[in-house]
Amino acid sequence: MSFMRCKEVEKAQVFYLDKEVAPGERRLIEQHLAGCPDCRHTLAGLAATRKSTAQALQGLTAKIEPKPQAWDLLQSRLAKEARPMPAKNTVWNARPAPRACRTPTYIFQGDYKMRTRIIIPTLVAVIMMAVIGIFLTRNATSVSAQQILERAYQAKTAAVAAQGINHIRTETYLNLQAMGWKSGVEKTIQDSYVDLSNGIYRLVWTNAATGQVLDASAYDGSYLYTHRPSQEGEVSGPFILYRTPQSIDKVANLMAGTGSVDPENTFETIRQDPGVKQVTKETWADGRAVYVLRAQSPEGADQKYQVKNFSGDTIMVFDAETYDLIENSVVMHQDGKEVVLTSYRKLIDETLPTVTPVAWDLSDVQGITLLDDPTGEYSDLLPEVITPQELATHTQTGYLLKNVPAGFALEISAPPRQEQELYYTYIASYRSLENDYFVVQSGKAPEKLANLGEDTYQTASGLTLYFLPTQEQGSKAKDVTQAVVSAPNGTQFIISSTLLREQVEELAEDLVLVK
Amino acid sequence: MIGRQNHPKDDPAFFAVLFEQYKNLVYKTAFLMLGEVDEAEEALQEVFVLVYRSVDAYDPQKGALTTWLHRITVNYCLGQRRKRQLDWLPMDEEELAENIPYNESDFGALAEREAMIQAIGRLGERLQVVVILRYYWDLPYAEIAQILEIPLGTVKSRINLAIRSLRKILTGPIETSGPILLQGSPVHEEVRLCHS
Numbered sequence: 057m058s059f060m061r062c063k064e065v066e067k068a069q070v071f072y073l074d075k076e077v078a079p080g081e082r083r084l085i086e087q088h089l090a091g092c093p094d095c096r097h098t099l100a101g102l103a104a105t106r107k108s109t110a111q112a113l114q115g116l117t118a119k120i121e122p123k124p125q126a127w128d129l130l131q132s133r134l135a136k137e138a139r140p141m142p143a144k145n146t147v148w149n150a151r152p153a154p155r156a157c158r159t160p161t162y163i164f165q166g167d168y169k170m171r172t173r174i175i176i177p178t179l180v181a182v183i184m185m186a187v188i189g190i191f192l193t194r195n196a197t198s199v200s201a202q203q204i205l206e207r208a209y210q211a212k213t214a215a216v217a218a219q220g221i222n223h224i225r226t227e228t229y230l231n232l233q234a235m236g237w238k239s240g241v242e243k244t245i246q247d248s249y250v251d252l253s254n255g256i257y258r259l260v261w262t263n264a265a266t267g268q269v270l271d272a273s274a275y276d277g278s279y280l281y282t283h284r285p286s287q288e289g290e291v292s293g294p295f296i297l298y299r300t301p302q303s304i305d306k307v308a309n310l311m312a313g314t315g316s317v318d319p320e321n322t323f324e325t326i327r328q329d330p331g332v333k334q335v336t337k338e339t340w341a342d343g344r345a346v347y348v349l350r351a352q353s354p355e356g357a358d359q360k361y362q363v364k365n366f367s368g369d370t371i372m373v374f375d376a377e378t379y380d381l382i383e384n385s386v387v388m389h390q391d392g393k394e395v396v397l398t399s400y401r402k403l404i405d406e407t408l409p410t411v412t413p414v415a416w417d418l419s420d421v422q423g424i425t426l427l428d429d430p431t432g433e434y435s436d437l438l439p440e441v442i443t444p445q446e447l448a449t450h451t452q453t454g455y456l457l458k459n460v461p462a463g464f465a466l467e468i469s470a471p472p473r474q475e476q477e478l479y480y481t482y483i484a485s486y487r488s489l490e491n492d493y494f495v496v497q498s499g500k501a502p503e504k505l506a507n508l509g510e511d512t513y514q515t516a517s518g519l520t521l522y523f524l525p526t527q528e529q530g531s532k533a534k535d536v537t538q539a540v541v542s543a544p545n546g547t548q549f550i551i552s553s554t555l556l557r558e559q560v561e562e563l564a565e566d567l568v569l570v571k
Numbered sequence: 572m573i574g575r576q577n578h579p580k581d582d583p584a585f586f587a588v589l590f591e592q593y594k595n596l597v598y599k600t601a602f603l604m605l606g607e608v609d610e611a612e613e614a615l616q617e618v619f620v621l622v623y624r625s626v627d628a629y630d631p632q633k634g635a636l637t638t639w640l641h642r643i644t645v646n647y648c649l650g651q652r653r654k655r656q657l658d659w660l661p662m663d664e665e666e667l668a669e670n671i672p673y674n675e676s677d678f679g680a681l682a683e684r685e686a687m688i689q690a691i692g693r694l695g696e697r698l699q700v701v702v703i704l705r706y707y708w709d710l711p712y713a714e715i716a717q718i719l720e721i722p723l724g725t726v727k728s729r730i731n732l733a734i735r736s737l738r739k740i741l742t743g744p745i746e747t748s749g750p751i752l753l754q755g756s757p758v759h760e761e762v763r764l765c766h767s
Contacts, residue, residue, distance in 0.1 A: 070731045074705065076712050105738040106706065112687035113603060113707040120608060122598045122615055127590055130619050134586075 060088045065095050069102055221412050222250045225404035227264060231397050234388065244270060245403075249414050252407075254304065258416050269295050269423055275438060276416035277304040282435040297418065298429035300437065308439045308469035337376060345376035368397065380405065432473060439469040442482070448570040451480035453547040455496055457566045464488045492554045494563055499550040500540075508540060515565045518544040521551070541567070590619055596637065596708075597644045603703045604648035614651065618644050634717050641708075641718045645700060652696065690740040698733040705730055 060068075065088045071077050072085050089096050225247045232242055243264035250257045258274035258281075272295075274281040280302045283295065336348050349372045366388065373383035385399035418424065429435055447454045447468055460466050470482040483497040508522040515521070521539040537560050538552040547569075553560050594615060601614035621643055629639050691702060704715045712730070716723045 067731070070734045071712075071727060074712070074730070076727070101738055101742070102734055105734055105741065108683060108687045108741075109691070109702060109734070109737060110706040110709075112684045112691070113703065115684050116688060117599045117602060117707075120599070120602055120611070122594050123612060126594065126612065126615055127587070130590065130616055133616060133620055134623055 060084045062088075062092060062095055065089070065092070066098065069095070069099050070106075073099070073103055073106055219252050219407075220410050221408040221414060222248075222252055223404060223406050223408055224248050224402065227399075227401045227403055229385075229396065229399045229401075231395065234390075234395055234397055249416075251410065251414075251416075253410060256304070256416055258414065258418060260418070260421055269421060272297060272418055272421060272424070273436075274416055274418050275302070275307075278302075279417065280432075280435050280437060281418055282429075284434045294425045295423055297424045297426050298434040299426055300429045300432040300435040302432075302437055302440075306440045308441050308467065346382070347374045347376050348372070349374070368394075437472045439471050439483070442468050442470050444468065444570055447482060447484075450474065451482070451498075451570075453543075453545070453549075454480070454482060454484075454498075454570040455541070455543070455547070455549055455567050456484055456570050457486065457494075457496070457563060458568045459566060461486060461494070461563065464492075464494070494553040494555060494560070495551065496567070497550050497552075500548045513539075513561050513564070515561075515567070517565070517567070519564060519567060521561070521564055523557075539564075543569070545569075586623065589622075593637070593640055594619075596640055600641065600644045600703065600708070601648050603707060604645070604700065605651060610651065614644070614647060618647050621647065635714075638714055638717050641704065641710075642720070645704075645718060649696070649700070686741055687737070690737050693740060694733055694736060698729055698736065701726060701729045702733045702737075 065085055068077060068081065068085060072082065077085065089099065225245065228244045228246065230242055244261055245264045246259070246261045248257065248259045254277065256275050256277045258276075259272065260269060261271040262269050272281065272283050278301065280300045282298045282300070284298060337345065338348055339345050351370045351372070368386060368388040371383075371385050371387060372381060374380065375382050381402070382405075383399065383401045386397045387394045388397045389395075415421075442450070444456055447456070447470070450470070456466075456468075464486040465488075466484065466486050468482060468484045470480070474480055479498060481498045483495060486494040486496075508524070511523040513521040513523065520542045522542065524538045524540070536552055536554055537557055538550065539560070541549050541551055541564070543549075551560065551564065553563075555563070597618045598611050598615045601618070602608065602611035605611060605614060618640075622640065625643075629636070691699060694702065700719065701715060704710045704718060705712070710718070712723055712726045716726045719726070
């Protein structure tokens, strides 16, 4: 008959008390304890310690529980997790060539999470026009409204064509309560400076009420400055700005293709929309005469503003003298009253002399903690110019034209540090002196290819082009042809061009996989 | 059990139920590991976001849902402790007295509990974790081994060491103010215990 010694029992006592011994071992331990007062004494001490431990821990948590708002907070976080990446939509909304927008805004696919930073001089115009343009759809526009828009376009074109430093300050208001948000900053000020000659920029976003800096970014030609909040959307805690070296020699030309393309595109979109109607001419308190144009609410406003059965209007305000678009708002009809849901107002839009001193490195902004980030781990590095050979090393699904068309120049740009990404993102832009372009960019169709329609073209190499409806830009800008291209190996990419359809098809014959 | 028919991303109501059912598991574990209510609140949010993001990774065949939740919570808390170098239960005696319920006539029990909490605070991080999982949540050793992804023998070794160390702290003379047992190797810790 086996038995256990004191040393063996001692080692097993805690497990015995925790009922974590096999039945056979349990019997042996109990047999030993029956005849050993010392071990019984030790066991009692350990049992008391176990009991005290459990009681102490239970007591410690007896009075605490998660706060009632925990679920609401989590819901807000998860709602942001579920929100589609904005970049997935920009393929179809943005103008095709980044240079056409004079912006480092980048077009992505897959799950690449990169915040796009729109820094073009017509930043306000893009925001305002995007809000307007998406839902203007209906009846014949009155002649006077058309004229106003024509003149506004001309004013914007003249402003953008100037050199110097473009400075824009806007005020944004969001009626969070009406949209069902429980907290957040309602009124913000956005202040941007862009050097039109080279694209260096600074952008600071503050709480209009308190002046607290909410977001900031900049590029001074040597360093990129990026802010990362500790949690997405959280505005408490130190404001950290990461500084990463990025030479302007490597960065894709931020200001290439400047001119009247961008404002023309945005204004043309509005000009063509028949839903605009002239409402009134007013004089503001500051003596400024303005035209106020009103249009019916956009489609999809319910979802966009999180308001069920949305009914309201969009209101655009133009300076009567300069025809500059100075304000855009969305109002909601509620209980017989008009409630402002969102509004963007331009406070300043000026072009300063190039020699104007500007703190491109944000050193004048209060309350910022600057941290060096030499490897760019926390920064949204600007796209850099790469060669076709470099493109081939980064991806096995990149396509370029076999030959650069006569009269065109090629620039390929891609965000650096894409090693961890599922898909490699790039834009290959062939541009002529006359500002025609043919762009090849990574991307996928937003829906199944079969749903894109039957307007297709197949090249000799087996590429199938699915043409999308031509984006008509009006009399002052070139129409843009876009197509999703599907390769035999399953790769998809996008081409867009100001060239005629026949020219696009001809060039498509020259598309090859880079190796 | 999470199946495709009630995947949290497709069925928000299911995730709400998941949260309601297991928020205390996460919250109280986090409080015990991080020592502060604010930290526990943050951990609650972070852990459930992690759960939401990684729910596809949960395999019911590999363990219970609670095991998986415990693992995420413990790993998160350990990471936070190391990142922020948090002290366990930095409360002083007054705060402890406020937070621990007791009968007014039984000051002895209160003192005993305070002493125990201080003693737990002197254990190494790895011993504290097994103490919490075993003596707060009453989890079997095998499940603790699954949560911490360590061998069963290591769990047993640590629990044994933890209880004997606590006993020693509470019954023996207090010679140092720092941790009695440093975070050495489990073998080293066992040797020290055997020779004490």
